[in-house]
Amino acid sequence: MKPTSVPASPPATHDAGSPAPSPGAAGRIKTLVILGASGDLTGRLLLPGVARLIASGRAPGLTLLGAGSDDWTAGKWQERLTNSFADALTSEGASTADGIKELQRVQQGSSYQELDVTAKGALGGFLKNVQGPVALYFALPPAVSQKACEILVKSDLPAGTRLVMEKPFGSSTESAAKLNATLAKLVPEDHIHRIDHFLGKSTVLNIMGLRFANRLLEHSWNGEHIEKVEIVFDEPLTLENRARYYDHAGAGRDMIQSHLLQIMAIMAMEPPATLNEHDVRANIASVLRASTVGRGGSEDLADHSRRARYTAGTIGDRPVPAYVDETGVDPANDTETLAEVEVYINNWRWAGVPFILRSGKALGRSRKEAVVTFKPVPHLPVGFTGTDSPTRLHIGFGPATLSLDLDVNGPGDLFTLDRVQLGAELASDPLLPYGEVLDGVLSADPLLSVRGDTAEECWRIVEPAFAAWKSGEIPMEEYAAGSNGPANWTTSND
Numbered sequence: 001m002k003p004t005s006v007p008a009s010p011p012a013t014h015d016a017g018s019p020a021p022s023p024g025a026a027g028r029i030k031t032l033v034i035l036g037a038s039g040d041l042t043g044r045l046l047l048p049g050v051a052r053l054i055a056s057g058r059a060p061g062l063t064l065l066g067a068g069s070d071d072w073t074a075g076k077w078q079e080r081l082t083n084s085f086a087d088a089l090t091s092e093g094a095s096t097a098d099g100i101k102e103l104q105r106v107q108q109g110s111s112y113q114e115l116d117v118t119a120k121g122a123l124g125g126f127l128k129n130v131q132g133p134v135a136l137y138f139a140l141p142p143a144v145s146q147k148a149c150e151i152l153v154k155s156d157l158p159a160g161t162r163l164v165m166e167k168p169f170g171s172s173t174e175s176a177a178k179l180n181a182t183l184a185k186l187v188p189e190d191h192i193h194r195i196d197h198f199l200g201k202s203t204v205l206n207i208m209g210l211r212f213a214n215r216l217l218e219h220s221w222n223g224e225h226i227e228k229v230e231i232v233f234d235e236p237l238t239l240e241n242r243a244r245y246y247d248h249a250g251a252g253r254d255m256i257q258s259h260l261l262q263i264m265a266i267m268a269m270e271p272p273a274t275l276n277e278h279d280v281r282a283n284i285a286s287v288l289r290a291s292t293v294g295r296g297g298s299e300d301l302a303d304h305s306r307r308a309r310y311t312a313g314t315i316g317d318r319p320v321p322a323y324v325d326e327t328g329v330d331p332a333n334d335t336e337t338l339a340e341v342e343v344y345i346n347n348w349r350w351a352g353v354p355f356i357l358r359s360g361k362a363l364g365r366s367r368k369e370a371v372v373t374f375k376p377v378p379h380l381p382v383g384f385t386g387t388d389s390p391t392r393l394h395i396g397f398g399p400a401t402l403s404l405d406l407d408v409n410g411p412g413d414l415f416t417l418d419r420v421q422l423g424a425e426l427a428s429d430p431l432l433p434y435g436e437v438l439d440g441v442l443s444a445d446p447l448l449s450v451r452g453d454t455a456e457e458c459w460r461i462v463e464p465a466f467a468a469w470k471s472g473e474i475p476m477e478e479y480a481a482g483s484n485g486p487a488n489w490t491t492s493n494d
């Protein structure tokens with residue numbers, strides 16, 4: 001049966017009597033300082049995101065400053081801005097005429113400062129001349145960010161400063177706690193933005209809108225009716241010259257420890273009273289505190305997590321070398337490129353329901369979705385034939401889509417069950433993911449930022465599995481690049 005397209009419903013209007021979801025313009029950031037301005041993240045993702053945000057008219061009056069250890073001239077910084085802003089100046093998307101003028105103004109007023117952030121007093125001295133409130137974006141190697149924060153003192157920071165921390169946030173529960181303690185000496189928790197660019201506003205709000213604005217769904221959103229939830233981020237991209245980072249992270253740390261656990265928590269959280277960051281982030285934290293890989297005992301980890309690495313293959317018509325033969329990879333690091341963990345949320349709503357989180361590289365297809373599989377009906381009237389398949393809800397994250405697989409009476413023979421898929425496109429924000437995240441930072445709203453305690457919880461959840469991988473207790477499996485993973489790793493779509 002062909003998919004039936006159903007238009008997405010219009011966005012609900014905000015009830016004037018309820019609390020506003022964001023703190024508004026009160027603490028709006030005046031200056032964005034990017035530390036690590038000559039780096040890859042800044043050029044490829046951050047500046048294009050900033051540019052789209054400004055061009056959309058949503059970041060009025062901003063000053064943009066770059067700083068880094070490279071000896072860059074003003075001309076070289078302007079060249080980087082010109083290259084990174086080009087797309088926002090020409091793309092139709094969300095840009096407005098005033099926004100584009102604003103972007104040109106921001107570029108003209110932007111400057112670069114050579115600065116070693118690990119030299120005592122250097123960053124503090126630089127900040128003395130910067131107009132606050134400031135958002136200080138640490139687009140630096142994690143160890144450099146840590147050191148820079150350790151030598152900063154509270155009095156270095158203009159009033160209202162926000163610290164923006166990139167992933168990975170620590171490398172274990174212990175190191176994340178240490179970094180949290182360092183940051184807590186500088187600014188209050190709600191002024192710390194731990195970035196997870198997968199938590200774009202549209203992704204988070206689409207899940208919450210679907211769950212909490214539809215009585216039909218929320219009613220059955222629990223272990224009584226749901227068999228399992230899969231959250232899958234598979235991509236055909238390979239290492240793409242990122243061995244320096246990825247060969248020490250792997251699919252588990254790169255994707256599952258951070259992004260997929262956060263998405264799981266939003267899928268599983270209790271309904272918040274408001275969309276205020278206090279309510280939403282408290283409910284996210286409560287889910288993560290209750291979560292374990294497997295049912296909590298280390299003895300069953302082998303049944304609840306697995307890992308694999310790609311061998312040589314072909315993706316489309318592109319030959320791909322084995323991961324271990326990619327430039328910069330050290331096979332001794334034993335890095336996985338595909339990982340899966342089965343998480344249980346040990347509370348009343350979800351006891352016994354597996355949340356299967358899976359992500360990998362060099363796969364034959366791009367698949368970014370959450371799939372909710374419902375339990376079978378308790379009794380199918382005798383007389384129906386055909387396949388009685390479970391009801392499934394798919395929430396697509398790229399592109400943002402929704403589809404519901406249902407059994408209906410087939411054409412021709414009404415006694416035979418057939419499958420139908422109802423589909424809708426979900427709203428997406430024309431801002432790039434980093435534009436969405438920066439929108440929250442610049443408007444001083446930590447709703448989409450990872451709270452300190454949940455950053456630690458995410459490490460605590462996966463650490464037993466990572467230890468079992470490291471010790472060899474769970475063997476490294478293999479799959480050919482361009483395949484859908486090892487043959488026995490099936491998911492609901494296979």
Ligand code: NDP
Nearest residue numbers: 036038039040041068069070116117139140142166167168
């Ligand atoms: P790069 O190595 O490309 O850039 C790091 C930047 O930091 C460089 O500009 C470097 O300058 C600067 N730097 C290093 N030491 C100092 C110092 N003491 N004082 C001032 N500046 C310094 O890293 P990325 O841009 O790739 O990554 C930055 C952060 O973003 C990391 O935490 C990473 O995990 C995270 N991230 C990166 C992504 C990406 O796609 N690149 C994606 C998601 C997160 P110099 O060149 O002179 O050393």
